[in-house]
Amino acid sequence: MAPTLAGLPLAGLDDKPTVQPPVIVSTWDFGKDANEAALRVLETQGSALDAVESGVHVPENDPANQSVGYGGLPDRDGIVTLDACIMDHRGRAGSVSGLEHIRHPISVARRVMEKTPHVMLVGDGALQFALSEGFQKENLLTDKSKEAWEKWRVTSKYQPQINIENHDTIGMIVWDHKRQFAGACTTSGLAYKMHGRVGDSPIIGAGLYVDQAVGAATGTGLGEVVLRQCSAFLIVELMHNGKSPQKACEEAIRRIVLANANYRDFQVGFIAVNSKGQVGAYSIQPGFTYALYQNGKHQILPSKSYLV
Numbered sequence: 001m002a003p004t005l006a007g008l009p010l011a012g013l014d015d016k017p018t019v020q021p022p023v024i025v026s027t028w029d030f031g032k033d034a035n036e037a038a039l040r041v042l043e044t045q046g047s048a049l050d051a052v053e054s055g056v057h058v059p060e061n062d063p064a065n066q067s068v069g070y071g072g073l074p075d076r077d078g079i080v081t082l083d084a085c086i087m088d089h090r091g092r093a094g095s096v097s098g099l100e101h102i103r104h105p106i107s108v109a110r111r112v113m114e115k116t117p118h119v120m121l122v123g124d125g126a127l128q129f130a131l132s133e134g135f136q137k138e139n140l141l142t143d144k145s146k147e148a149w150e151k152w153r154v155t156s157k158y159q160p161q162i163n164i165e166n167h168d169t170i171g172m173i174v175w176d177h178k179r180q181f182a183g184a185c186t187t188s189g190l191a192y193k194m195h196g197r198v199g200d201s202p203i204i205g206a207g208l209y210v211d212q213a214v215g216a217a218t219g220t221g222l223g224e225v226v227l228r229q230c231s232a233f234l235i236v237e238l239m240h241n242g243k244s245p246q247k248a249c250e251e252a253i254r255r256i257v258l259a260n261a262n263y264r265d266f267q268v269g270f271i272a273v274n275s276k277g278q279v280g281a282y283s284i285q286p287g288f289t290y291a292l293y294q295n296g297k298h299q300i301l302p303s304k305s306y307l308v
């Protein structure tokens with residue numbers, strides 16, 4: 001039996017994969033383009049880590065995606081601040097939060113993981129580190145996002161909306177040809193959040209978790225409720241205890257529902273992959289989709305949900 005990072009034996013999983021690698025799974029429809037980019041990296045001998053980084057660059061680059069990277073909606077002060085984290089099969093992790101002016105926070109997170117003794121850098125420290133690594137400073141606030149913010153300022157109601165249909169945070173898991181896992185999660189966070197607010201997406205164990213012996217999980221949605229439950233770690237731990245990725249995602253959503261009487265007012269969606277290459281997805285509200293590459297085929301699939 002393979003040891004987990006915790007050094008405990010795996011319960012309930014045999015080591016024989018039932019799905020042939022690679023498997024790539026991402027949150028939301030636009031994850032398909034990201035998965036295609038990740039697959040191209042795997043096909044040219046890149047690792048799972050290279051694949052998740054390049055994969056999530058696609059929405060980070062896309063100004064039409066207003067919740068990730070360039071073109072992300074700003075905070076209530078009109079400042080675009082980005083959160084991202086990355087984790088690999090060795091259990092290494094890197095993260096940035098409140099990063100301004102850098103288009104690819106995931107790549108900065110990877111440098112934090114690979115080049116510093118730390119896991120997480122925030123705000124100005126993260127920016128200084130990025131600049132010292134040669135990343136270019138740029139204006140990430142597009143005209144479209146500025147206009148949306150100006151419109152919001154007319155009422156300035158502080159209702160961080162986690163819209164049910166229009167989330168755009170990308171979480172991605174890759175299980176590569178060597179059966180090695182990596183995961184990435186990147187976002188501009190809640191639109192019109194308080195300056196300095198941190199969501200789940202850059203927090204290892206909340207927005208993303210990878211344990212090579214068990215599997216990986218990531219998600220999208222209202223960060224505050226995910227942070228309080230350490231949901232990504234919970235899902236991996238539930239898989240460690242023998243649950244399928246599907247049942248583990250369902251249990252993590254059930255716990256958020258139980259802990260939040262207002263669960264009908266927000267969305268959370270999770271995806272997970274185990275060490276057999278099996279995939280799960282589950283959300284609170286209907287409308288959550290995920291992009292899957294498995295058995296040589298790209299698909300966009302609707303997730304099952306707690307509410308119907």
Ligand code: SD4
Pocket residue numbers: 067166167168169187188189190198199200201219220221222223224
């Ligand atoms: C956050 N989880 O900052 C992110 C938001 C999100 O799709 O997922 N939006 O809370």
